[in-house]
Structure formats: C-alpha cells, structure tokens
Amino acid sequence: MGRLDGKVAIVTGAAQGLGEALVKRIAEEGAKVVGVDLNEEKLKETMAKYGEHTLGLKLDVTDENGWQEIVDTTIETFGKVDVLVNNAAMMSNKGVLDLKPEEYMKVMQVNSLGTLLGIQKSIPKMQENGGGSIVNIASIGALKSGAADGGDAAYSASKGSVRALSKHVAHNFAKDNIRCNSVYPGGIMTDMLKKVFDESPDLWESNKAASPLPNHIADPVDIANGVVYLASDDAKAVTGTELIIDNGNMTH
Numbered sequence: 382m383g384r385l386d387g388k389v390a391i392v393t394g395a396a397q398g399l400g401e402a403l404v405k406r407i408a409e410e411g412a413k414v415v416g417v418d419l420n421e422e423k424l425k426e427t428m429a430k431y432g433e434h435t436l437g438l439k440l441d442v443t444d445e446n447g448w449q450e451i452v453d454t455t456i457e458t459f460g461k462v463d464v465l466v467n468n469a470a471m472m473s474n475k476g477v478l479d480l481k482p483e484e485y486m487k488v489m490q491v492n493s494l495g496t497l498l499g500i501q502k503s504i505p506k507m508q509e510n511g512g513g514s515i516v517n518i519a520s521i522g523a524l525k526s527g528a529a530d531g532g533d534a535a536y537s538a539s540k541g542s543v544r545a546l547s548k549h550v551a552h553n554f555a556k557d558n559i560r561c562n563s564v565y566p567g568g569i570m571t572d573m574l575k576k577v578f579d580e581s582p583d584l585w586e587s588n589k590a591a592s593p594l595p596n597h598i599a600d601p602v603d604i605a606n607g608v609v610y611l612a613s614d615d616a617k618a619v620t621g622t623e624l625i626i627d628n629g630n631m632t633h
C-alpha cells in the first residue's frame with residue numbers, strides 16, 4: 382500500500398533537482414503524476430524513468446492559459462487533481478542594491494505568480510472532487526537572511542510571498558477540505574545551489590557551519606519525503622503548517 386494510492390498529482394519544475402525527486406517519491410507512493418517544466422527535453426528524459434502512470438508536459442508556470450491546459454489535460458488523462466506541488470522556481474543571484482526592477486519582477490512572476498496560477502486553476506477541480514492537498518515549496522530564505530540563497534533579495538521576497546499565500550489558501554479553503562501547506566528547505570544539493578556556490582565559494586563553508594546535522598546539505602529525497610507526508614491523508618488534519626527541512630539551520 383502506497384501513501385498516495387489512487388491519487389493524481391501535478392508537480393512543477395519536474396525536470397530536475399527536487400522536482401525529479403518529487404516525481405519519483407510521489408509515483409513510488411502510488412499516485413499518477415503529471416510533471417511540468419519549461420525545459421521540455423530534460424522533462425521528457427526525467428519522466429520516462431518513472432513509469433507509465435506519469436506524464437510530462439511543457440509549461441511556463443507564468444502562463445495562465447498554459448496552466449488551464451495542464452489542469453484540463455490532467456483531468457482528461459487521469460480523471461482528477463488531488464495534489465498540487467508548486468516547486469518550480471528561479472533565482473536572480475542579486476542583492477538589493479544590484480537588482481534591476483525587471484529582474485525582481487521576473488523572479489516574482491515565476492516563484493510567486495507561478496504558484497498562485499497553479500493554485501487558481503487547481504482549486505475548482507479539487508472543490509468538485511471533495512478536497513485536495515496543495516504543497517508549496519518555499520525556502521528558509523523566506524524566514525531568515527544569510528541563508529544559503531546567497532543574499533538573493535528577489536528570491537527571498539518571492540518565497541516570503543509563497544509563505545503568506547499558503548496561509549491565505551489554507552484558511553480560505555479548509556471548508557472545502559482543501560489543505561495547503563508550505564515547505565522550507567535549507568540547502569539541497571541541486572543545480573540551483575551548485576550555481577550559488579560556484580558564484581560565492583565562501584557560502585559552501587558558511588552554509589555547512591550553519592547547518593549542524595552531520596549531512597549539512599539535504600538530499601532532494603529528504604525534502605520529497607516531507608512533501609509526500611503533507612500530500613497524503615496521513616496529514617489530513619494538517620493545513621497552514623510550515624515544515625522546515627534544513628539540517629538544523631533554523632535552530633539558531
């Protein structure tokens with residue numbers, strides 16, 4: 382018995398990194414998974430590894446019409462939407478004084494608006510279906526400065542908005558049995574973090590020192606396991622919660 386047997390999930394940013402781990406773990410737990418990403422070629426390669434009950438579709442998460450098509454195709458293919466994981470994101474790698482308005486807006490569009498659009502298009506289908514579970518991937522960058530996000534002002538602000546949006550949705554849609562929770566990873570060993578460390582090598586040591594558990598940097602599966610819990614009926618009484626998975630970074 383899988384913890385997500387019979388469920389249908391949409392995962393954004395599914396081509397690589399944490400998104401790939403999410404597809405793998407959610408499929409292993411018995412759900413059918415629609416993985417979406419901007420990078421179509423990589424997405425097809427990734428989804429092909431996880432079996433016949435998965436589907437890879439190209440989507441720019443900032444595209445409202447594209448989102449509607451994804452939700453409609455999910456319903457046509459698998460019959461419903463039980464779980465939405467908003468995982469796709471980007472960084473600007475710029476601090477406050479260097480950031481141009483258009484760079485700020487781009488990060489906000491992908492990380493914040495992309496999350497809102499997924500929620501807007503999925504909720505009506507979840508309401509028709511008697512409920513659902515939304516999990517939004519934020520970052521400890523939403524909770525503290527000086528985390529491994531390298532002082533990326535737009536990224537931190539965008540993840541702060543994901544935190545607030547998650548609470549808002551949790552409060553307003555609990556009556557429909559729709560749960561909405563957010564997850565706060567510290568460093569995860571993916572391309573996103575490798576780029577941060579390449580650009581600022583000192584951050585490797587400081588992030589290690591700031592994350593006291595022996596692994597220091599999480600494996601993608603460490604985060605995916607938390608998402609599986611929140612997506613599943615094991616968490617049927619959990620909404621509006623903020624799950625930190627950061628090797629202890631937020632303990633100080």
Ligand SMILES: NC(=O)C1=CN([C@@H]2O[C@H](COP(=O)(O)OP(=O)(O)OC[C@H]3O[C@@H](n4cnc5c(N)ncnc54)[C@H](O)[C@@H]3O)[C@@H](O)[C@H]2O)C=CC1
Nearest residue numbers: 394398399419441442468469470520566568569571573574
């Ligand atoms: N890697 C880390 O240390 C941490 C990552 N996170 C969060 O975890 C999530 C996953 O990040 P990683 O796997 O590390 O990043 P990644 O950069 O390896 O993967 C991000 C994926 O999102 C896709 N994507 C980007 N913009 C998109 C768009 N407009 N539409 C559709 N897809 C798009 C990319 O093509 C890529 O496949 C993100 O929300 C990130 O903010 C949070 C804390 C730490």
Ligand SMILES: CC(=O)C(C)=O
Nearest residue numbers: 520528529530567568
């Ligand atoms: C990339 C990010 O969100 C980190 C490492 O906090």
